[in-house]
Amino acid sequence: MRIQPLGDSAIILDFADESSDAAELLRRSLSAADALEHANIPGVIEVTSAYQSVALFLDLSRIASVVDGRSIADFLHDRIVSLVRSKGHRSRIRTRSVEVPVCYDLELAPDLARVAEQTSLEQTEVIALHSSATYTTACIGFMPGFPFLAGLSAKLHLPRLATPRTHVPAGSVAIAGAQAGIYPFESPGGWNVIGRTPLRLFDADANPPALLRPGDRVRFRIITRDEFDKFLP
Amino acid sequence: MIVLSAGFQTTVQDCGRFGFRKFGVAVAGALDPVSLRLMNLVVGNDQGAAGLEIASGRVRLQFDDERLIAWCGGEFEVLAGGTPIPQLHCARISAGAVCEIQAKRGRAWLAISGGIEVPEVLGSRSTDLRAHFGGQNGRALRDKDELLFGVRSALAMSIALRLPAAVSDWSAPRLFAPGGVLRVVRGRRWDDFDEGVRAKLLARKFRVAMNSDRMGLRLEGERISNGTTPELPSEAVASGTIQVPRDGAPIVLLADCQTIGGYPKIGHVITVDLARAAQLQPLDEVGFELVPLAEAQELLLGQEKDIALFRAGLQARFA
Numbered sequence: 001m002r003i004q005p006l007g008d009s010a011i012i013l014d015f016a017d018e019s020s021d022a023a024e025l026l027r028r029s030l031s032a033a034d035a036l037e038h039a040n041i042p043g044v045i046e047v048t049s050a051y052q053s054v055a056l057f058l059d060l061s062r063i064a065s066v067v068d069g070r071s072i073a074d075f076l077h078d079r080i081v082s083l084v085r086s087k088g089h090r091s092r093i094r095t096r097s098v099e100v101p102v103c104y105d106l107e108l109a110p111d112l113a114r115v116a117e118q119t120s121l122e123q124t125e126v127i128a129l130h131s132s133a134t135y136t137t138a139c140i141g142f143m144p145g146f147p148f149l150a151g152l153s154a155k156l157h158l159p160r161l162a163t164p165r166t167h168v169p170a171g172s173v174a175i176a177g178a179q180a181g182i183y184p185f186e187s188p189g190g191w192n193v194i195g196r197t198p199l200r201l202f203d204a205d206a207n208p209p210a211l212l213r214p215g216d217r218v219r220f221r222i223i224t225r226d227e228f229d230k231f232l233p
Numbered sequence: 234m235i236v237l238s239a240g241f242q243t244t245v246q247d248c249g250r251f252g253f254r255k256f257g258v259a260v261a262g263a264l265d266p267v268s269l270r271l272m273n274l275v276v277g278n279d280q281g282a283a284g285l286e287i288a289s290g291r292v293r294l295q296f297d298d299e300r301l302i303a304w305c306g307g308e309f310e311v312l313a314g315g316t317p318i319p320q321l322h323c324a325r326i327s328a329g330a331v332c333e334i335q336a337k338r339g340r341a342w343l344a345i346s347g348g349i350e351v352p353e354v355l356g357s358r359s360t361d362l363r364a365h366f367g368g369q370n371g372r373a374l375r376d377k378d379e380l381l382f383g384v385r386s387a388l389a390m391s392i393a394l395r396l397p398a399a400v401s402d403w404s405a406p407r408l409f410a411p412g413g414v415l416r417v418v419r420g421r422r423w424d425d426f427d428e429g430v431r432a433k434l435l436a437r438k439f440r441v442a443m444n445s446d447r448m449g450l451r452l453e454g455e456r457i458s459n460g461t462t463p464e465l466p467s468e469a470v471a472s473g474t475i476q477v478p479r480d481g482a483p484i485v486l487l488a489d490c491q492t493i494g495g496y497p498k499i500g501h502v503i504t505v506d507l508a509r510a511a512q513l514q515p516l517d518e519v520g521f522e523l524v525p526l527a528e529a530q531e532l533l534l535g536q537e538k539d540i541a542l543f544r545a546g547l548q549a550r551f552a
Contacts, residue, residue: 004421007473007501008529012421016465033255048255048469050493055469057254060530061537072530140257141467141493144364148467185364202256204354204366210256 001032001084003077006055011076013054013084022150025052026138030215032084041079042066049214050139056080097217100182100197102131102173103228108196111161115175115192118158129153130173130194130220135180137216145184145202145210149218152180164190171196173220184210195220198231234297234345236378240290240336242447245349245368245380247283250357254492260472261359261367263342264447264488264511267536268305271405272344274544275303275323277389277551282348283358285374287341292334299327300382301346301393307339307411307512316399323392323401339411339512346389347382362447363489391551406543408536409508413438413517415485416506416524420475420498425462430477433457434499435521439483443515447489450513456481467495473502473510475521485510503529505536 006012015028033049036056043063048055060072067075104127106112116123135149142148152175160176165188168174172183174191183189184201201211212218223231236243248270249262263269263286270280285292287309304311305320312318314330320341326332334343351358351368360368369378385393392401423431439452460479470476474486476496485502486494487510502510503524513519 005418005501005526006421006469006498007471008418008503008526008533010469010471012469014421014468022466046252046254048492050468051466053466053468055471057251057471060533064534139467139493140255142257142491144253144257144259144361146257202364204258204361204364207355208256209253209258209355214255 001081003080009060010055010057013056013080015052022051023136026136026150028052029054033214035083035086036080039079039083041076050141095215095217096213097219098212099219099221100173100199101223101227101231102195102197102220103223103225104195105225105228107225108228109194111174111192112194115156115158115194119155121155126156126194127222129156130175130180131222133219135218137212137214137218139214140210140212142181143183143185143187144204145212147182147201147212147216147218149180150178152178154178158192160190161192164188168193169196171198171201173197196228198228234380234382235295236374236376236380237293237295237331238291239374239376239378240287240292240334241373242288243290243292243374244286244360244362245283245351245358245374246286246342246360247358248281249488250355250359250361250367253355254469257492258355259361259363259489259491261361262357262488264340265306265342265508267408267508267540269342269344270540271321271408271543272303272305272342273348274540274547275321275405276301276344276346277386277392278344278346278348279386280540280544282344282383283351284342284344284349287334287336287343289336291336294332294334296326296328296330296332299325299393300385301389302326302332302343303405304334304341304343305405305407306341308337309341310335310337313399318400319404321404321407323396323403325393325396325399339514345382346393347385350381350383361489388547388552392547395551406539408539409505411512412509413513413519414522415502415510415519416529417475417500417502417521418524418526418529420500422462422465422497423499425497426458426477426499427461430458430462431499434483435523438518438520441513441515441517441519445513445515447487449487449490450485450510450519452483452485452519457483462497464495464497467493470494470498471501473504473507474498475500475502487511503532505529505532
């Protein structure tokens with residue numbers, strides 16, 4: 001684990017040197033983020049994790065008031081290393097499993113036919129590959145509630161669109177490179193859209209506001225167009 | 234208060250939305266939170282109350298009842314009921330009077346006693362323009378919008394009682410000087426950039442591109458890198474982070490930036506210079522100066538002490 005500054009008011013913990021396995025790095029980041037979030041270190045405003053790193057955002061004045069003569073860097077380093085290295089917290093991570101219904105109707109899946117063509121698969125095979133995998137939410141970003149899902153079948157790895165669309169509808173289920181994702185809002189976007197979910201991925205009035213959080217396991221369940229149209233959340 | 238003219242990209246902001254970055258929620262908030270905090274103090278508010286961030290155009294606000302107002306930021310002309318209000322001062326605006334704000338350069342923050350009382354969303358009243366929530370219905374103000382204010386604090390009442398005229402004879406300290414040089418600390422990929430790239434970042438002048446906004450300052454001019462620094466899996470970014478995408482044109486992220494990014498980070502604008510960054514507008518020249526991390530943190534802690542001192546002074550005088 002490397003601890004480095006992220007500007008003057010945040011630090012980043014990078015686990016890349018601990019494993020060459022992406023899934024293991026993700027596990028380490030998630031468990032460290034969980035431990036640090038529950039540790040209530042004075043002056044740590046919030047903790048985030050992504051793929052193989054954890055970031056701590058700091059209230060410098062608050063930390064300066066408790067460091068007791070030590071440097072801010074030393075104070076944080078000691079607290080972080082002892083927390084992350086202690087084994088006790090690892091067991092606390094509970095993985096949630098979330099099922100996301102997806103309709104692969106061509107009207108809702110503007111890129112499905114092309115994805116099938118580019119991968120030399122039948123459309124039904126694309127759907128089967130996409131919906132039979134179990135994904136892990138590596139992080140939420142790009143826009144509120146947008147999950148970056150690891151675990152896409154290597155047969156479906158395709159580049160982003162050469163020219164991003166100006167309007168991708170909310171709920172669009174999409175793939176790009178080695179990742180799967182879901183658009184929470186209508187927005188511009190360059191991922192290959194192969195279906196749509198009727199679920200709401202983000203609701204600013206709810207707490208937590210996002211359907212998914214880092215570490216969640218995600219499976220896609222095929223629904224018909226009729227089920228999609230009649231879906232009540 | 235009725236918004237007679239909304240100007241362009243006038244938004245309700247507080248000091249930002251914290252605790253939800255892990256769900257992809259941007260911090261948003263005033264691009265220069267220190268200015269908003271100081272102006273809140275001047276009108277007797279908590280530092281974190283919501284005010285207006287004004288970017289350009291002409292803004293006209295009609296007040297329903299008597300309030301204290303204070304503003305600071307770039308070059309603006311502000312009149313309250315026809316009386317010019319210098320920045321950093323406390324002014325009284327009477328019921329029915331109109332506050333006229335003409336933007337000339339940069340951005341300004343306006344605080345009003347009682348604060349703007351839009352609903353809190355995820356713990357903040359800041360406008361998230363990209364995700365369309367917070368502030369006034371998740372968008373910039375429009376003509377004819379009506380905004381409610383909160384209850385004036387005892388401190389605000391006391392300040393108002395002891396205002397000898399429409400404008401105070403005291404003011405908040407000015408904690409930054411505008412300018413085109415932003416001080417930076419090394420980013421964690423600093424060493425992954427060629428020495429030539431690092432030298433260019435610090436030696437060259439860049440131009441703020443037209444498509445810069447509250448998400449970031451996009452910089453034009455010489456491309457500083459040829460895109461050979463490898464991208465790593467996405468990780469946290471923050472206001473001040475300087476990313477260098479493959480096209481070699483640096484981007485300085487600001488308050489509305491997304492929560493994670495994959496472009497290599499060459500550096501970070503130090504927190505006390507975000508006030509300067511917030512005043513930069515398209516076509517402005519900008520350069521970078523490297524400072525040690527300890528210096529950046531000392532400057533920030535010093536600034537917090539200055540704010541605390543000013544607050545204590547106000548309390549001693551008016552509370």
